[in-house]
Amino acid sequence: MERCRFRLGYVANALSIKNCTPSSTITFKNFSKISSEEIQLRKLKAVAKSNLEDTLRILKFNKYEKIMVYRLTSKLVPLVTHSEVIDWDYALELRN
Numbered sequence: 001m002e003r004c005r006f007r008l009g010y011v012a013n014a015l016s017i018k019n020c021t022p023s024s025t026i027t028f029k030n031f032s033k034i035s036s037e038e039i040q041l042r043k044l045k046a047v048a049k050s051n052l053e054d055t056l057r058i059l060k061f062n063k064y065e066k067i068m069v070y071r072l073t074s075k076l077v078p079l080v081t082h083s084e085v086i087d088w089d090y091a092l093e094l095r096n
Contacts, residue, residue: 008069
């Protein structure tokens with residue numbers, strides 16, 4: 001009889017890492033209160049960059065702890081699918 005191998009992981013937040021939240025966001029209501037498109041874009045970039053940096057911290061932690069399963073949050077880049085939000089090439093701009 002063959003044994004089943006289970007690989008356990010978790011979703012998005014690593015509770016063991018302090019000040020690490022890959023799911024920070026900005027609501028559309030608060031986004032739309034920002035008067036300038038330049039400032040709106042700067043805010044979106046800042047939140048997304050912070051989320052990506054925290055995701056990298058989590059992935060390094062997981063590697064160290066030999067946690068091989070991890071599900072990314074859908075909130076990495078806030079408002080990216082919202083139809084009324086600035087169209088920007090987030091993949092290119094957040095590459096570095």
